[in-house]
Each structure stands twice: as structure tokens, then as C-alpha cells.
Amino acid sequence: MELNTAAPAPAQAREQVPAQARAQEVAQRLRDGMARGVLSFPLTSFSGDGALDLDAYRAYLAAQLDTGPGALFPACGTGEFSALDEDEYRQVVTASVEAADAAADEATGGRLPVVAGIGYGWAQAVRFARIAEEAGADAALVLPHYLLKAPQDGLVEQVRRVAAGTGLPLIVYQRDQVAFTADSLRRIAEIPTVIGLKDGHSDLDRLRRLTLAAPDHLLFFNGAATAEIQARAYAAVGVPAYSSAVHAFAPEIANTFFTAFRNGDHATTDRLLRDFYVPLVELRDRVPGYAVSLVKAAARLRGRAVGPVRAPLTDPGPADLAVLEQVLDTGLALVGAVR
Template sequence: MTSTYTGEVVERLRQGMAAAVLSFPLTPFDAEGHIDVDAFRTHLREQVAAGPGALFPCCGTGEFFSLAEDEYATLIAAAVEEAGGRVPVVAGAGYGWAQAARFVAAAERAGADAILLMPPYLVETPQSGLVDHVRKVAATTALPLIVYQRAQVKIASASVPELAGIPNVIGIKDGHCDLDQLQRLRLAAPPEWLFFNGAATAEMQARAYRAIGVPAYSSAVHAFAPEISKAFFHAFHAGDDAEVERLLSEFYVPLVELRDKGTGYAVSLVKAAARLRGAGVGPVRAPLADPAAHHIEELDALLTKGLALVGATR
């Protein structure tokens, strides 16, 4: 049975997903590679002011994979404080279930509203093992969990009833862009479950996802140009296909083509774009590396063009 708290979180997230894109904040590092909490708070305030549906700190875009547990705890606490209850805070957590449980416990102590459970590290798993992994993490917390399928994790529709039997599992973030598979999951899931498009540049697939009943999506662009992200969202929900196609063809497609020129650019290019706009987010942390200089020049020109498309300035 779903708890009252879980139901309240689901409803807040549902409303947020219908009203705005989902924000995945960056994690700022200083020149020595330490987390920069003051810069993080500034970035969070800017993200919240732009009106997202929810904040997802310390996830893929936030370089969860390179954070120590104490750094993570500090960052989630800062995110909860800066959100101030205005939007839900969904903290990333991952690795094997024992490690994930420690991060989840830190997020719960910090006041996060829910958890985005990222794929377990490296290993490929049978469906029974994947379900058991989720079950073991869920058993350690009262927080609701959204399961993230991407990379080596792909949930079978036959596993959905088992996952739905875990009281605090509330939905799926999809990073595979396999609409046939996702449709099967959605139809097998309880009606109250949440689904959202978590592709690297989700605006590219937004119309296709909406066609199978999954209109909500996360936006990496929101981390550096919420003006563009919001303009696309409003055109998308208003049915303004001409504006959607203009933004896709003149900004999003060139952005994806640039992103595909480098390994890890789904994160490092986003961070470089934020720096180009004056955000003090610093470099990425190893094992990622910052984009090549000539790619940053291309990004600079594209960012200027994208902002001009929506009537914004640098």
C-alpha cells in the first residue's frame, strides 16, 4: 500500500511535470577539483527562479559518479535549502544496492523528497536481480524511488508488476528512447506511476514520447539556458509546431551534432555552456574532461544564436 507521504510526493511531481521541464543542476568544482557549495547555491537559485517542475541534484548531469558521500550529503542539503519547498527535490543515487542505500540515507537525512535510482555500476543483470536490487534499496528508506533505465539496465514489461509491488517505487525515467519497449512498460504499470523522457537532449524526442502518453521530460538545456528550454516547452505544450521545428532545426539539432563530437559531452558541453553564460560552475571532474577549445567556440556561437531565437541575450 502506498503511504500518504509517497502519494503526496507523486502528486507534487505529477503537477510539476505537467507545468514545466525537470531541472538537473550541475555540480560546480573549483580549480583544485573541490565542490564549490557557494557556486552550487547560486546555480540552484537561478534554476529554481526559472520555474522547473522539480530539481534533480547529483544525478548524471550533476556528476554523481564522481562524488564522495560527504560531498553528496552537503550538496543535497544545499539543494533542499535552496528549493525551500517550492519544488520537489529528487536526489540521484546509484551503484550496487549497499552503496546506493548509503547515498539514499544521506539524501533522506538532508530532506530530499524522493530518489532517482540510477543503474547499478557496470554489471549486466537478469531481470530478477534488477528487481531485487530495487527492492533492497527501497527497503532501506521511506523515500519514493524513480527507477532510471538506461545503458545496461532495461526493464522488461513482465518485471513491472513486481516493481509496482514495492510500495515506494513510483515510476520510471527512460533513457533508451525505445518507444515500443516504453509503451509496453507504461501499459503494464499502475495508472498512478510517473514516466518521463530522460534522453540526453530530451527535446529531440519530446513529440514522439508524447504520442505514447509520456509528455514529461528532463532538459539539460535548462541548466545553462532556461530561456530556450522554457520557450521550447511552451511551444510544445501549446501545439505550436512551427516554433517547435524552428527551435529544433536551428538550435537543438546543431547542439546534438556538436554533443556527438566528443565523449562525455552530454555533461561537459552543458557545463561549458553554463560557463559561457558566466556561471561559476568550474570544470568537470575526472573521469570526464572539458570539451576541446574549437568545440567551445562552436558552442559559443550556437548559444548566442539560440538565445537570439527566443529573444534573450547573453
């Protein structure tokens, strides 16, 4: 069956499309996007007093979309989903859909897929999914549930209940307290609207077992923190697609790495890894939460009005900011040398 990859119809019309057909269509658009560009996980802009700054967010989104990402994942981990209330979440997802609509390019298959983060327990995840669907999102990324460790049957039931409460296609994110066995993955892959799994554990033996057990239609994503570090290893077990936090503040670095990685240019990827990504990871590992805080600080260094992080995260101090600026300057210089 040939799938339609043109820009999707407005939300009201999309509601008339059967859920399984819609899931197949979105999965194909994501597959096309992953082959074409980096997946963008935008930061959420706050003002100096911590309020949502929607105008700044729209400007930031426009700059992100100008760099040609393969898909847009608003209000996820990098976007501080857990710090947003429902009204703010609605505004962020709506602005993201509007920005994607405005940037739609028929030459590359229409509008980018917009995949909104949802999470907490299944009941709250459904509430957020319904908001995202009303806002026009194409799919949802199911973030790990809150606090509790759970048996495999419970993890599967969590996904089933989310799927029963929304028509959105779902990508399930395993990290922290969520880790599926091969049998559990087969069970959630039978849910018609589950289209993918994002992995943040970086247990490549376990991940290989999952990719072998999964049906061919299921999408896999490398969701490791600073995923470029492990991109080659993930690709070796059948998972070449990855999310890039670096794209949130330095898309030229992320895109240069993506192009070199896609073309098998190991000299360029290794140089970027050695001189930029590894120093960035070493700085990130100094303080819990820096996986987001440093990204936001780096975006501010680039002149983006993204504002501070919200508690419980904290912004880096002067000493770490100085190191971050040096690492960023090195990365940008490397990109200039490659070009």
C-alpha cells in the first residue's frame, strides 16, 4: 500500500481517519524524516521570572525549523514536559503545530511530523494526549511513568490504557524505571497505534534482542543522552535514528555530525566526538539535570531567548558556563573547518 506523505489535514478532518491507518501514515512520515534530518527536541522558552514566553518560543521554533529537522518533538524531556501545567502544555503544542504548518514544504513531503510528549500515570498521560490531539499533534511520545517500578504486565497495561484513551499514534520511551522484555515489546507492538520505541538505556545486548523480536513496522530511536556518542553502536544493532539535544542549541554541529554519520565519514564524526561531544558529556555529568540545563544555557549563549530552567533543575554557574562556552566554540570551529 502506498502511503500518503503530504501535509496532513486539519485536526477535525484527521479525526475521521481510522486510527490504524493514521498510525501507518505517521510512521511513514517519521521514517522519511529520520532519513532526511535530525530529530528536533525543542526547548521551552521561559521569561526571567519563570513564566511561559510564547513569543520567544515561536521565534526559537522558527529558527529550529529553518535548519531542516526530520521531525519536531515539543514538550518532551528537553522541553521540560514535567514542569508544564496543562494550559502551558496546550500552548506549547499548539505553537509547535502552527510553526510546522507555516514551514511545510511540499518538496520534502509536506509538514514535519509533530510528536508531543505525554506522561505520568496512564490517566494523566491520556489527558495530555487528548490536549495534544486537539492541538493538532500527529503522535505522542509516552515518557516513563512517574516514580514506581512495575512488573512487565503493568508496563504493558500502562501502554494499553494510554492507547485506549487516545487516537494518537504512540512512541513508547523506555528509560529509568521502564525497560521492556522482548515478550512485552511484542505485546505492545500488537496495539494498532503503537508505532515505535525510543531507548534510553543503552544496553545494546538487550536492545538487539528487542529489535530481533519486534515486527518490521516498528520504529526504533536512539534516545541516549547526547545520542551521537553512541550513534554508531546503536546503528550496529539496527537503530540508526537518534534524537539530538545538541540540535536544540547548535543545529549546525548536529547537522554536520548527522550528514557525516549518514555518509560513513568516520573521520569527521570521530573528530566531532573527540573534541566536542565527549567534553560536552564530561561537563554534563558533573551535575544532575545538566542534560537539560546545559542545553538551555548553550542556547542562551547562542542568543536564543529560551530563559532559565524551572525547578527542580538549576542553571549552571559561572565556572561551568565558561567551560560550556569553550566547548561550544570548539564545536562551531570544527564545523567551519569541515565546511
